[in-house]
Amino acid sequence: MPHNPPRQTARHTAESSHRRILSLWFPRLGAERVLRGEPALAEMPLVTVAEIGNLRQVAATTQVAEGLGLSRGQSLSEAMVLCPDLITRPEDRGREATLLAALRRWAGKFSPWVAEEGAESLIIDLTGCAHLFGGEEALFAQVHEDCADLGLSVCAGLADTAGAAWALARYAGGHGIAPGRSGDAIDQEARATRSRARKRHWVKGGPAPAPQVAGTAPRIAQPGGTRQALAPLPIAALRVEADIATGLARLGLRQIGDVLTLPRASLARRFGQGLMRRIDQALGTLPEPISPAGAPLHFAVRLSLPEPIGLEADIMVGLERLLPVLCEKLRARGRGARRVRLELSRVEGDTQAIEIGLALPADQPDKLYPLFEMKLGEVDAGFGIDRLRVIADVTEPLHATEHKGGWAVAQEAAGPRSSGQDMADLIARLGARVGLEAIRRARPADSHIPEKTSVPLAAAWSEAEAPGTWPAPTRPRPLTLFSPEPVTAPHSPHVPSDFRWRGRRFQVQSAQGPERIAPEWWLDERQWRTGVRDYWRVTTADGARLWLYYAHGGAQSGGWFAQGDFG
The missing domain is CATH 2.20.25 (N-terminal domain of TfIIb)
Known part of the structure; x- marks a missing residue:
């Protein structure tokens, strides 16, 4: 007799087949990055400022600044009127991107499928991973605890689709942080107006219902409950353009649930296919894949010294131990170094760095030794150097070459070196003195104008022209x-x-x-x-x-x- 599995097992299998997406939004990332470096400003109103043309706007705020009525998008002059003691710092997109990349690596503890979404949010595919942390509620608590330890504010949303998770992270839970001013028509309504509207619909004889404030939906949507979780959220949660959200609000359609009940044809005809695409992405009928960022290639080796050193000969001995290891890492990944940096940590606590560049990618230590030896005269050892670190900052794919036998190698060694290799070594040596960017070569251009017959290119990043490439001039040209x-x-x-x-x-x-x-x-x-x-x-x-x-x-x-x- 065949054995039928229990219904509970079948239901568990159906629920576990749902795709689960976690969205993490760091609304104060820029300002809290500053606080991580200047913790003394934690109790003061602080904002970062971005320059857009001739206008200076608030780019990010701290929680203290938000409590005083400041918000992103405000002009700096308006913010200074509201808070005369305001502390400002310039926006630094590069450092914020570096911090977000570090957070992406941290989020890898929850799932291997992590991708950056915009400048201040992450998207994580948690399918089949939540049970490793005790369930979705426990994972949520772990996320908030880790971010609190890092000194970062986070708003999270979990749903079956990336669009729904994005909406829940920004508009659900009543966290009180508005992603923007445009389109969030419900939150912009006066609290008294909403109260009067509800009293008008109260049936006499029963208890007055409690006013419902938009944006208090739970931030974890149950599997299969995406539509119910999105219904009370404002239209802006669909990631639509501001003019679309404003147009829907003028028609009295302020919540996503109001739009989901309308005929699709009429919505598409009036507001375009962009609105329909966002609705389909949020509900899961239109796939929205997550492409995790690959781990960056990192080639670095380090040597800690038991006693400080200060002689150039001692530094070269350290390089003799580090460069072979670095080149082995490069060869293992089929890469060649184009730019290599040597960092020397002094006992005083600071670090000096010297950098070399190569005209051709190299994975052999003998190509790097002489270039570093030429630049060691720039090093000031101070009271001594106690650590050496070599990093290959810029690498390129290096194609494998066929190994020759002893007789072929002997014949090749007896013959002259190729002109291309000699030129590459010369460019590398000159670049160690004056910089690779200062060495240029000309490439022919198709023009009769004298000053446009050639194009200057960086010699280290371009190949020499083959013999006979230059067109012979019909008339003599000046030197x-x-x-x-x-x-x-x-x-x-x-x-x-x-x-x-x-x-x-x-x-x-x-x-x-x-x-x-x-x-x-x-x-x-x-x-x-x-x-x-x-x-x-x-x-x-x-x-x-x-x-x-x-x-x-x-x-x-x-x-x-x-x-x-x-x-």
Whole structure:
């Protein structure tokens, strides 16, 4: 006889099949990041300020500042009127992004599927993970406890969909933090107005019902109860545009439940498909996948010293131990280092850093030793260095090469090195002195304009052109090309017998030309508004060989100009 499983097991299986999404919103992230570095300001009103054009606005507030009536989006002048003792700090998007990335790594303890959502929130797929923490309520408590230990305010929401979890985190639970002013029509209504509206509908003879305040829905939606959890929330919780929420509010549709009962066709016709897409995402009929961020590649090694050191030879000995280990990590991931930083921690408590760059990705220690040795003269050991740390900040994929036998290696070693490798080593050595960004190479460009026949590129981040790539010029070109400089000469297209340039007078001995050059007709080059040019190779009596041209005039007046020197 077949055995039928109990109903409780079947019901448990159905409930566990629901996807469960947790949304974490950190509404005071920017201001509380400042408090983490300046804890003495915890009892003072503090805001971070963002500059938007010529307007300075409040970007984030602390709980103390919110208690005084300040909110994000206010102008700084208005905030100073409300709170003359206000303390301000500039907004730092970079550090806030770093803090959010650290919180993403922390949230990995609850589930491996964690993604950043915007600048101050995380989205977590908790499917099948909540029971590891004693259930969803216990997990909720753990989240709030951890964030309190970190000194951060958090608003959480848990539902079957990412859209519903986002809505519950920001608009449910009565946490009193408004995500924004636009669209939240219910919370903007006066409390007395809502009270009078409820009294008008009270039936005489029964007890007066207690007023219901919007935004007091639970922040954990039961599996399969997404529609019921979203119904009392304002329209803005659907993540729609502010004008859509305002338009619905003018029609008296202020809650999500009011919209869910209306025909879809009429809503789409009047408010567009964007509203319908957000509704479908919140209810789960339109999938909204979560793509967790991959772990960043990190290549670093560290050496703590029992006694402080201060000699360059001792530092190089430490590098001889660290660089092979770093290169082994790079080879294990198929990467090569393009930029490597050496951090030296002094016993005084501060840290010095020297950085090298390479023209080609490298995973061999012998490519890094000489570059660091060239820059050790910049190190001030002070009272001694007690820790060395080497980090490969910038890496690139490095394709594996075929290993050759002993005879092939001996023949290759006996032959000359490739010019490309020699050039890469030269660029790396020069870059250690002057910086890789200062070394440039030219790449040919398809243009007849003299100053646009080549494009400068960073030599370390570009490849050399193959032989024969440069087009052969139809006419000789000067060795030195500079911006056009006015020449004092008669305003005539014929080569003058003498002219004045750079404060000197020159006598023309011979001239070859003209070579007429016109700019691209589809571009508006400012320097070419003087019209087409006739270029001449002029040799003066004192031996100067100059490149002069006569501009025939256009939007600006023409004349004679010098643009090059043949040397």
